[in-house]
Amino acid sequence: MRLPGTRYQEPGWEQVRKLLGQCSLEVFKRCDPGELLAPAPAGEALALYVDLLAECLHAAGRSVRAQAAGNSYGDSVAELALLLAYELAARPSDWAAFRTALAGEHARVPGFWRQPGGEALLRKKVNDMFALLRDKVDADNYQAACGRPCSPNRIYAYRMLDTAYGEIARLFGNWREHRVQVGAILGRPLETALPIEVRQLASIAGCRPEWILRWSATLERFTGSPGPLHTRSKRFDSLKDNAVKIGEMLAEIGEYETLSANRDRDWLQDADTSAAWLEDYWRVLDESEAGSGACGTPGPDLILDALEDEPDAARAAEPAEPAGAADGEPLHAQRAQSVSLPPHFVIVAGAAQDPGSWSARMLADDSLAVRLAVYLKLLGPDDDSYPDAWRDPATNGLPTMAQLAALDAVSLPTLRKRRDAAIARLSAAAPSKGRNE
Structure with a gap:
């Protein structure tokens, strides 16, 4: 929020x-x-x-x-x-x-x-x-x-409403599995067709205050614990049965969310692109000036002309050079950078696990991607036991299966198959581990 x-x-x-x-x-x-x-x-x-x-x-x-x-x-x-x-x-x-x-x-x-x-x-x-x-x-x-005046308790109320919206959006997204609760939130029994409200709820600005009130009222029935607006706590007294005030606060969150939707990312992306283009331009120019006498490298203004003169068949026959190969980057660094991981992720993450641990010994013959996929499946993306070197800086959790598959240069189905085989080995060895240790 x-x-x-x-x-x-x-x-x-x-x-x-x-x-x-x-x-x-x-x-x-x-x-x-x-x-x-x-x-x-x-x-x-x-x-x-x-x-x-x-x-x-x-x-x-x-x-x-x-x-x-x-x-x-x-x-x-x-x-x-x-x-x-x-x-x-x-x-x-x-x-x-x-x-x-x-x-x-x-x-x-x-x-x-x-x-x-x-x-x-x-x-x-x-x-x-x-x-x-x-x-x-x-x-x-x-x-x-x-x-405008604002108390810490009001900030807490804003956060509660944002959390409530997120939970309502989750229920709406799985409305078939939560048909009764979603119907209670909407105030009518649901048919088999997709409710129009589910299709229209695109942001918190479209969340209606009566949905918040009904959602809170349904929690004790469906989860066993009363909702935040239906407890004896006085924290949300000003919002209980006050759809108008809830609507004003939802609208304020949604308005600022719309105003700040780009979050400077478009401008920053353009800046990064421009900087990268300039770096490439000056690199090509320097290489041209340094090597024009020895190898006849064309200047930057002549590169396109040289490509246009080169036969298509000859260019097609040349093997494609992987990105970054010209700079001498190791293949694992190229793959890591291609999925927004640090260049040395494979080396640093591979050295982070205690080699003497039972799981490390059992998975010693598997690649780093397979080992992390096993932990991702068994413990989830953000277990406190994970070394920092295993975490993606962007999410502070383990890399996704798609990122891990790219690190191993395999398809997702192949990585899943190797992960499941490793988990099966761990499961089979677990009883003997318990007897021996």
Whole structure:
């Protein structure tokens, strides 16, 4: 979701949150959380925490997670995390609330961060602190951009409505499987024909407020948990049974989504294309000037004339040269770049797995693409156990099956066949592994 002035409301927030949690745990290894609860002034503890957190964020700045896109404005995950850390330094009340939460857990279980599961609880407290802080920061920036009052709770409500729209769109996309629930959302029983509303819902701007209300009302029936507008929580009191206000907020999200739809990508793409064209032009010109006496290479203005004079049959008989071969790039680098992966992805990712692990030994004879396809099938694209070197910087998850097939220069069906064969070997060997280890 994009709103004027906001930077933390898009899917990249999940990686910002994880990076802040990861680096905070590093800080607490260098500075025991007990020191944060000492009677010393809270300002000194906050300054120490922010300084150490900034050091850890800078140290992690070259990781795949840190360099991933944090939002569609061009901010990286590392940049957003660092900015939020400095925002914390300017908002001591959020730090005080964090210390109070730590003190409460410490009073219940002294030194809980040293107990089994304590590290996860400590990380959750950090995540809660930064989640509240990001909505405060975005609310302030929204007010500055629009000149309208906005509270952190309103930002939360915007995000809830955007999430609700996404869930409604998913149900509409699979309306046959969710016929009863979609009918309840639309307010009428569905026939066998495609509902016109399903075909017309192209963006959040086309989502009707009554659908949001009915969707929330259906959740307890279909999922067992009440919807956000049908709980006893007062967080969304202003939206409960208020279709007019919901409609205004949906329209605002949709309007800004339309205004910022290009997200500067068209202009940036043209800029990249122009830069690449100029680089090629000057390279050809330099090669022409350097080699014209020795090999008669035509100048750039004569290249087309030379091609026109060359017989079609002769040109067709020449083998096609792969892209990048003239520059001496390895084949694996060419394939990686062709699917928007780093040039050295195959080498770095291949060395990232622990060679002594059972799965690495079992899959040692398979290519990197097949191994990653196995993990993609068994664990999904974004398991926390994956090394950063395996991740696509654009998504921070494993490459897709299409990308992996291109790395191996095979078709998707072939890659699937090899993946399934590898999974079958793992399944067959699993019982003997359990007996031997």
